C-alpha cells in the first residue's frame with residue numbers, strides 16, 4: 001500500500017470489479033457489460049491492477065498485463081502492457097495518475113521487463129513518464145469503383161468466402177504465424193479473440209456484423225456501412241504473411257461491387273497503393289499512433305532487437321521519471337547488439353521517450369534529430385544510428401488492448 005495526499009494505492013481484488021467498471025464507463029463514456037468485463041479481467045486480472053482509493057471510494061485504476069511482443073528482427077520480448085487507466089472526474093489533476101504510474105513502473109522494474117507499452121487516449125500526457133509514440137498508422141479510403149490493378153500486380157487467387165464461425169477456427173493460426181515475424185505485433189490470447197468475434201454492436205460504428213475472406217497465408221475481417229453519404233466497406237483487420245496473400249485479399253475486397261468506398265487502417269509502408277494503376281486513388285484520411293512505448297531497461301531492450309548496420313557509439317539516455325537512464329556503450333555487429341553502462345563520453349544524447357519512439361523502427365533518427373530531440377556533435381553519428389535503427393518493415397500493432 002502507498003499513501004498519496006489522502007489517497008491510498010493498493011492492488012485490485014475481485015471485490016473491486018463493479019466499482020472499477022463504473023469508473024471506466026464514466027471515464028471513457030461507454031457502457032460495458034458484465035460479460036465483457038469478465039473477459040477483460042481474464043487478461044488484465046484485477047489482482048495485477050492498481051486501485052486508488054479515497055476513503056472507501058475507488059477513484060483511480062490502472063490495469064496491467066504481461067504480453068509477448070515481436071521486435072525488429074522477429075524476436076519475441078516479454079513486455080508490460082498498461083490499459084484502462086482512469087481517474088474519477090471528481091479527483092483529476094491532483095497527482096493520482098502520477099502516483100499510480102510510479103507504483104506501476106516500480107512493479108514492472110521488479111519483474112525485470114525491458115519495455116512498457118500502451119495505447120494512449122491523448123498525446124500530451126505520457127512523454128513526461130518516458131513514453132514515446134512507437135507505432136504509426138495511416139487511415140485510408142479509396143473509391144473502389146475506379147480501382148484498376150496494375151498489369152504487374154499478381155492475381156494469385158486462393159481467397160475463400162468464409163463464415164464468421166469458420167473464421168474463428170481458421171484466422172487465429174494465420175495471425176500467429178504473422179505476428180511472429182511482424183515487429184509491433186503481439187501474441188493474441190483467447191480472450192482477445194473472443195472479444196474480436198463477439199463483435200459487440202458498440203464497436204461496430206454503425207456498421208454491419210463482421211464478414212471474413214480467408215487465404216492460406218492471410219485473412220480480411222470487414223464490415224459494411226450504409227451511410228447517407230454513400231456505402232463503404234471497412235476493413236477491420238487484414239493480415240497477410242506473403243505479398244501474394246496481400247494482393248489476393250485486396251483484389252477480392254475490391255471486387256465487392258455493391259459498395260463504393262473502401263476504408264482501412266494500414267502501416268505507412270503498406271504496398272497497397274502500388275497495386276493500382278492510379279496510386280492517387282488511395283487517400284490518407286488520418287495519421288495516428290497505435291502504440292506508445294517506454295524503455296524500462298536500456299541494455300535489455302537494446303540487445304533484444306536486431307539492427308540494420310554496425311555501430312560503435314556511446315549513448316546518453318535521459319530519464320525524467322525513473323532511473324533507467326545513463327550513459328551506455330552500444331556496439332552492433334551482424335545485426336545484434338552489446339550494450340552496457342560506460343564512463344566514456346557520450347557521442348549522442350536523447351530522452352528515454354525518444355528511444356521508445358525509435359525502438360520498433362517506426363520513426364527515423366534523422367527526422368527526430370532535425371527537431372533537436374536527438375543531439376550529436378558529429379553528423380556521421382546520426383547517420384550511422386539512423387541506418388542501424390531502421391527496420392525492414394514498419395511495426396504494426398497486432399491487436400488493440
Ligand SMILES: CC(C)(COP(=O)(O)OP(=O)(O)OC[C@H]1O[C@@H](n2cnc3c(N)ncnc32)[C@H](O)[C@@H]1OP(=O)(O)O)[C@@H](O)C(=O)NCCC(=O)NCCS
Pocket residue numbers: 027028084085086087088091092093094095096097098099119120121122124125128
Ligand atoms: C488522463 C487521466 C488518467 C489523468 O489523471 P490525473 O490523476 O488527473 O493526472 P495527474 O494529476 O496525475 O497528472 C499527471 C501529469 O499529467 C498531466 N496531465 C494530466 N492530464 C493531462 C492532459 N489531459 N493533458 C496534458 N497533461 C495532462 C498533469 O498536468 C500532470 O503533470 P505533472 O505531473 O508533470 O505536473 C484522467 O484525466 C482520466 O481518467 N481521463 C479520462 C480517461 C483517459 O483518458 N485515460 C487515459 C487512457 S490512456
